[in-house]
Amino acid sequence: MARTIDDYKIKWVRPVKLPSIDPRQSGDLGLNVSVKPTDLKVLYDKSKELQDADEIVKKMFTLEFQPRKEAKNLEREKVIALVKRHICDRASAEVKIAAMTTEIQYLQRHIAEQRRNIKFKVFLKELIDKRKKFLKYMRRWDYKRFEWILERLNLIYVPQPKIAGKVSRKDALRRLTKDYCDGIIQQKLDIFRAQLKEQQKVFFAQKVKNLEYILAEEKKYDLNPTVSEKEIDVARKKAEELLKETSPHHLSYLIPYAKIHLSKKDITM
Known part of the structure; x- marks a missing residue:
């Protein structure tokens, strides 16, 4: 008769602890949105004056000669265009989730380069939790749209664990x-x-x-x-x-x- 756990041949291996800001924990699989250095900054691609301007002037308004945040803004607009309901939609839950997703993945890439930036880590953790609340609300009230936005943004919904607390x-x-x-x-x-x-x-x-x-x-x-x-x-x-x-x-x-x-x-x- 078995008297100890070893007699049952039960083996337990401590799971690998992933930080909450890790993409595997947050559920971000990456966005299929391309932003090139030759792209114009946001809203300047529709400028009539810039279309008639010289090539040197056009080049000055490309992302290659603009701050890094302009590339992030353009990426955010392209991601929002995947889920927005109409051309003027800026306040729906889908648009907010898309904007948060862009910011989350930008911060994840930034922290991968600068691992000691505590301020960005805290902000990223808060942003992931906020997006999870939006997704939880949408999952409860409109499940079809919840599945649709996960597919469009290439996300995996990671709910809270059933058993809270540390693993022992x-x-x-x-x-x-x-x-x-x-x-x-x-x-x-x-x-x-x-x-x-x-x-x-x-x-x-x-x-x-x-x-x-x-x-x-x-x-x-x-x-x-x-x-x-x-x-x-x-x-x-x-x-x-x-x-x-x-x-x-x-x-x-x-x-x-x-x-x-x-x-x-x-x-x-």
Whole structure:
């Protein structure tokens, strides 16, 4: 008999702890939006004066000669265009989630280069939690739109864990031991249920033969019948249904008992 956890051969490996700002934890798989250095900054691509200007002037308004934030602004506008409801939409939940997603992925790339920037890490953590609240609200009230925005923004929704708190070896081993014992109990219950099925096959097979014998003897001696043909048919159908079910290989020792039938001399009236 097992006395310790080692006897059960239960092994627990501490899971790798990922920070909440990690893309694998936040669910960001990356946006399929391309921003090139030759692109014009936001809103300048529709300028009529710039279209007629010299090539040198146009080049001065490209992202190559603009601050880094202009590239982020252009990327944000392209991402918003994927989900906005109409051309003037700037306040819907989809647009807010898209804008937060752009900022989150920008900060994740920035922190990958500068890991000691605590201020950006705190801001990124707050922004991820805020976006998760928006997604949770949308998931509750409009699930189709929730799935649609996850597909458009290439996101994975990571809900809060069912068991809150830090991961500890003691609690994890307790849950693993409970699952292991529940599996053993369920396996024994399945075997017992299969044994009962096999006993039912024997019982209904014997019941059909007994009822047929009783009915034949009552007719033979002109007695009032206590058994009807309908009862025999019901028992025969039940026996046929049970016999159609395949017997498990671990209960093969019960199959010979299904062939046992009572003879006339074994029945006492």
